[in-house]
Amino acid sequence: MVEHKADGVPRATLDYIDSEKASLSKTIEDVFVRFSSALKTAQIYAPNNLTFVNQNNLLFSLIQNILTSEGEALFQFRENTLFFNSVRVKFDFSSYHRFKFLAEGFRKKGIEKICFESGLTEDDLIEFVILFGGANGREGNSFEGFQEKMRAKGISNINLEKIHPYEMSARSGSGEIKQTACKVFFKGITHLKEVFERADQKKRIKIKTTRRLMQSMINLVGECESFMLGLTNLKNYDEYTLNHSINVSILALCFGRRLGLEKKELVDLGIGAFFHDIGKLEVPEEVLNKKGKLDENEWKIITQHPHHGAEKLASLKELSYLPVGALYIALEHHNWADLSGYPKYWKKKNVNFYSRIVKICDVFDAVTTKRVYRENAMSRHKALSIMLEKSGTEFDAVLLKVFANMIGVYPIGTLVALDSDELGVVVETNPEVAFMLRPKVKLITDKGKNKMDGEIIDLTEKDTETEKYKRTVVKILDPDEYDVNIAEYFIAQGQ
Ligand SMILES: [Fe+2]
Ligand SMILES: [Fe+2]
Structure with a gap:
């Protein structure tokens, strides 16, 4: 007899779904560990060292298996979260250092996505690991510089996507x-x-x-x-x-x-x-x-x-x-x-x-x-x-x-003074570390410090001619001193 749970789904089906889920999270954990281990060994050992070769073998065969079963092997780093094939990679106390290490690698090179594609050879992977994790990779290259190096090494079947600083998510909601x-x-x-x-x-x-x-x-x-x-x-x-x-x-x-x-x-x-x-x-x-x-x-x-x-x-x-x-x-x-x-x-x-x-x-x-x-x-x-x-x-x-x-550095709800002489309230932090000093701010006074219901501006915005940032935070202010009720600005948006 098939055992049913209260919602009517057969027990066997649930077991199957559970085991599928368990094996998926195991694969993600494995690929996370293998990728970071290979990168770490690239920092320590020469490419002909046995430990380095072994780590790359393990990573390569794992990626091959994933490409066969899922068609893609995609690492994505977004809003301080790491995803593999669109599944959020969990970390705990023991794996936090690995997460941090990988996150730094993505950040320094301005990379949001690394996609390994079918056709990938072990040589492609080794060259990439050396470049990403090795001494060269530790320098803070620009995204374009890193891509150029990949081209020079003839690495193919690995595609990168750049972090888009202006494309802040719709985290504020409609x-x-x-x-x-x-x-x-x-x-x-x-x-x-x-x-x-x-x-x-x-x-x-x-x-x-x-x-x-x-x-x-x-x-x-x-x-x-x-x-x-x-x-x-x-x-x-x-x-x-x-x-x-x-x-x-x-x-x-x-x-x-x-x-x-x-x-x-x-x-x-x-x-x-x-x-x-x-x-x-x-x-x-x-x-x-x-x-x-x-x-x-x-x-x-x-x-x-x-x-x-x-x-x-x-x-x-x-x-x-x-x-x-x-x-x-x-x-x-x-x-x-x-x-x-x-x-x-x-x-x-x-x-x-x-x-x-x-x-x-x-x-x-x-x-x-x-x-x-x-x-x-x-x-x-x-x-x-x-x-x-x-x-x-x-x-x-x-x-x-x-x-x-x-x-964040300027938490949501912080009253800030801008170099444009306007005052504003931080309404959204920028998830990218490189832009943590540039949140989204709702303007609440004009340049003469007259209160107004101003627009929400993005501090990453630059003047197209001068290439300089339009506004920058110069100081955090005490809302009481300026008679500003921060909560009101949020409640008003929900009415
Ligand atoms: Fe308490
Ligand atoms: Fe409490």
């Missing part, structure tokens, strides 16, 4: 998508408020609604990541914990996506981030919002909220629908990467991967928010630099690097 994003954002706050109330009264909560909300947010992050990040500039709408929780979920979803997590994993991460502070329900408001310094007893109450949070989630009637990761996140989001922080757990040896992600998003959102006890919220730029000082102790060093890259 007006309609922005409207949906705003609706989902506020719906999220209302839903969480209801969940908190019902959890407090020990009533059933609608976890299916939370799941659907996360799925919508994940789709929106895919469609308009920049705008979603922009919305997290909204602070203290309704109650702090509600607004903070939705901000942390958005940050975690954007971050998780950059880490290559799959949709299923993102839903789990998002739900966990959404509920991370549910334990604060147990903290009296006068402690939560105390203006002055907390006394020993009050601090003790605060440090118990992770424990209460996990307890609350574990006692929900809908526990079986909750991802296990949510319990870890509630329990561990104040634990440091070096295992300090609070609460202390007996013989604790590590902190869950999702908890490490949420820890970073949690601190980033908290310190950039004004509270009764924190009159001066940090700018996003400042928050990031302070957090980087605690890389490896409070925050996981590898994850923090990826997060810093996502937030």
Whole structure:
């Protein structure tokens, strides 16, 4: 008898799909490891060295197999993400150095795509590996210079495509998508408020609604990541914990996506981030919002909220629908990467991967928010630099690097002064490292500093005659000093 799952798909078919998926991700992992290993050996060994020859043999036969089965073998590096045959290459702690090494190679030569085509010979591949990974390849050649060298070596059946700096993705989304994003954002706050109330009264909560909300947010992050990040500039709408929780979920979803997590994993991460502070329900408001310094007893109450949070989630009637990761996140989001922080757990040896992600998003959102006890919220730029000082102790060093890259040098929502004497708000970061100082900016004043609803300009734009950039950021400004409400600029676009 054929066993069926609830959705009616035969079990055998699902097993087949699962095994297909597993073998595809194994192939991608293999080609990623082989390619970077071959390039690394090219840096160390001479072309006639046995190690170098072996590495190239392995890479060549793997590429041949892929070309036979899939018809193409295409590496693509886009928005700090590596794809192979259109599938995002995942990396973890152990493979991050390989990713970084390959990413640097693409960046330095201005390459977006490397396509190995059928007809490729082992000699073509060896010459290419030497050129790309060897001493010559380490110099920061231009794309054209590198292509010229390939031609001079007679390398064929390997095609390259250049990174297009001006073709920034439509990561800001259309007006309609922005409207949906705003609706989902506020719906999220209302839903969480209801969940908190019902959890407090020990009533059933609608976890299916939370799941659907996360799925919508994940789709929106895919469609308009920049705008979603922009919305997290909204602070203290309704109650702090509600607004903070939705901000942390958005940050975690954007971050998780950059880490290559799959949709299923993102839903789990998002739900966990959404509920991370549910334990604060147990903290009296006068402690939560105390203006002055907390006394020993009050601090003790605060440090118990992770424990209460996990307890609350574990006692929900809908526990079986909750991802296990949510319990870890509630329990561990104040634990440091070096295992300090609070609460202390007996013989604790590590902190869950999702908890490490949420820890970073949690601190980033908290310190950039004004509270009764924190009159001066940090700018996003400042928050990031302070957090980087605690890389490896409070925050996981590898994850923090990826997060810093996502937030950018001029984070979305930063108020900037331009050399044109205009002021603007950063609405989209440039994903290419070479252009990280050149985000997209919405102009909010004219040259005389008169407020206006200006256009969105791309700082990579050059004057066609002088070949010089039209505008450049000269300074980051404090929005309070200039009486600018950053969140308003994002909300207005979604109305
Ligand atoms: Fe917390
Ligand atoms: Fe928090």
